Amino acid sequence: MSDKADVWQGTLALMVLKTLETMGPLHGYGIGRRVEQTSGGALSINYGTLYPALLKLEQEGYIASEWGISENNRKAKYYKLTRAGRRQLAQEAHEWERATSIVARFLAQVKG
């Protein structure tokens, strides 16, 4: 059970970083909403699981947080990507692509 959670956490982290790159600084709710939208509704996450993940990213220095004011004048904590986070995103994205292309080649082979 725990390693599934790790994988999930890993992919969630990647999605969060990508979201922040695309959307710029965003608060927790916004990130969750965006992830949901981007996945086309296939992922319905518990927004609660976001926060530990966000904390981890912040501890590792990939994102930074700051309290700010939202659109409707509410206080919210905004997260933004750091330079290290940008680098990490690029690296992880690259690795994902490599991994998926290798597996795809295999699957193609077996079928053929």
Added chain:
Amino acid sequence: MSPARGLRGWCMRLAGMFNQQKRDRDLAAEMDAHLQLHVEDNLRAGMTPEEARTRALQQLGGVEYAKEEYRMQRGIPWIETTMKDLRYAARMLLRSPGFTAVAVLSLALGIGANTAIFSLVNLLLLRPLPVAKPEQLVLLSNSGDAHSFPTFSYPNYKDFRDKNDVFSGLVAYRFSPLSLSHDGVNEKLWGFTVSGNYFEVLGVNATLGRVIQPEDDRMAGAHPVTVLSDSCWRRRFGADPGVIGKNVIVNGKGYTVIGVAPRGFYGTEVIVAPEMWFPMAMQEQIEVGDRWLDKRDKELIFLIGRLKPGVGVAQAQTALNAIAAQLEHEFPEINEGKRVTLTTPGFAGRGFREAMLGFAVVLMVVVAFVLLLACLNLANLLLARAIERRKEISVRLAMGASRGRLVRQLMAESLLLSVAGGVLGCLPAFWLIRMAATFKPPVDFPLLFDLHLDYRVLLFNLLMSLLTGMLFGLLPALQATRMDAISAMKDEVTFAGARRSWLKNGLVAFQLALSLVLLVGGGLMVRALQNAQNVPLGFNPQNALEVSFDLKLQGYDEKRGFQFQKLLLERVRALPRVQHAGLVDLAPVDLHFPRSAVFIEGQTVERTAKAPQAMTNRGGPGYFQAMGTRLVKGRDFTESDADNAPKVVIINEAFARRFWPGQDPIGKRFSRSAPDSPKMEVIGVVQDGKYAGLGDDAPPYFCRPILQDYSGATTVIVRTESDPQAMLAQLRKEVLALEPTMPISSARPLIARMAVPLLPARVAAALLGSFGILALVLVAIGIYGIMSHAVSKRTHEIGVRMALGARASQVLSLTVGQGMKLVLIGVAIGLPAALLLARLIRRMLYGVSAADWPTYAGVSAMLLGVALLACFIPARRATRIDPMAALRNE
């Protein structure tokens, strides 16, 4: 992810452990904001306020769960849970202060005592000599009996030194009493005479000036130089750097100070600290008038060799014995049968070291026992508490808590207790060591007892306390969490439950056995000491006193010495309340009583080396009377048994029995040391006595007249009709009246002499006794605690029984019986173990057999009595239980 990132993450998590409340508030605020945003979105999407809120909450998921996950990510969970466990444990412990106090105190005492003893053993036995590469050094011992010091003669030393090829150097040394004249005051101190290569071979250099070198030792009497020890330089010469080149008077002769030894260098004996070093070539000047450097049969020096690299002890020993065989061949009279063994240096010989080792081992075992006892108590008490919380534990287990987690929680308590005990244990450790350091053994020479608390030992102490905590907390914790969940929840306890607590019962029985062993040991020692007071000494130590000084060190020659002695005796005899007074060179009982070979007229001996030996000293007229020694036959010395008169001697009964059994010894003759020395005629026989130790059985002894055989070392024995203490001042005055600068080496009641041989017995009795009592207290507390517990557990059952008609006495006998059965098992185990211990210390038990049944019976009775009381009190409480209340008590 690079390691740097990982490290950053970790550091942030570490930081996350602080300011927790603030962070919690932050998180709550953030999630609140999140909720608000979501609700607003939902409202905009057209939901009703309740729906909006419900949907938002749903999507958020379990808030508390999220918060928990967040917290776990934020800090370092296992540290936090451990801190929580510890805090909880501390609260629980503070709630039962009695239990906590007892457990911590007993642990503190056990751990403290262990630390102190370990420091002592470390100092005395494990500390290496303060020289270069001490592991290469070996002490030469001529395999003789373990009682005599392993000494060699100077000519033999030279042969060993020059003929061997296994040592890179062989040194010789001897310790001598000295009288230092400094600023008009004479003080007695001790020094070493050493061979020229001593410092060189040891690898020790002077911190000021230079050390003794081989050139200083070439010719007898040629180089009157001396090296001071660091403490001597500081204490007596005020650390004056101009001390080099200064002239000091030692034993009446001038010496030039050539150097100061390094701080911390105290020579080659672990416990004797000399203040000055002299070349052995100065021997005759230092031991005024006594020349033995060229005498092959005078064995007076210690030898230490440094093994060449690559040479083993066995190899060296064989090589040395080859030389010994050669010496035996060349000088058969003197060297016959002499062989060499090699041992660790520092203890003036094997016998002493073995005694120390034996003592240390016994001590460590005793102290370890006490610690074990304290730990067992702790384990028992912890187990009892764990059992008490059984219900709670089984509920938690049933709800899915991991066993490991629960065990950790239970162990938090034991860990806290043992760490508290360890920390507190530093106090008794300090005290014990302070006490031991100020303890002055009643011997003449300067013992070096530089006892201090070793910081390594302190660390060891704390480590031990942690270990005890873990070890003795683990077992009860495991046992408690292993319980059958269902029956625990039903709180079913019957007397059959005793089967389950075999561990607990076993521990108590073991504790009892342990304390029995200690108490029996203590009891036997106490009886031995009592007996020792009554051991027939051959003299009466009561109402007598002694004053000792050394005329030789003062520079008196024989003629002046005789005069001084005569005059002093006259004056002392004239003092009021003096019944008898006499002179002697060395009175019994003393650690190292002189012995001599005797050659009986008409009884030939094959070789000098094989001649029988007897104890001997030199006494004057009135000496035996002053000592209270009975003259059995013949007469005492008189003033006319002086220089030119025929040589006479007084022997003891054992001597007569040994050499002239069944005959009248009066008139018989013998000589001492050499077969052709002048014969002495026996004129009197005195009663047997003890001379070198209380364990001696009736050794043969003879006394030469001090008027015919002058001794500079003088002791005046005075018998008074009243309190000897009062006379001491007067006696000193008399001595100083005749010689104002005479250093008086001892002035004390004769009974103080007994302190030396009784020392080990006294110490052993004190230790065993006090530890035994401590053990008893611990056991009593343990039993009381367990019985109380057992009773409160069975309150329900007792209620049932009483409601069904059981009488108070029946309940009482049931509960007490249960407890006493255990006690009896413990006693049964303890008795044979005690017997074993007694056999070990057999040698110190004067006049008491190791199987002295009154002691065993007495101690067992005491233990049973205490245990009975400890069982009885809680049991009585049981009978006072109101059956209705008990039945209602779930």
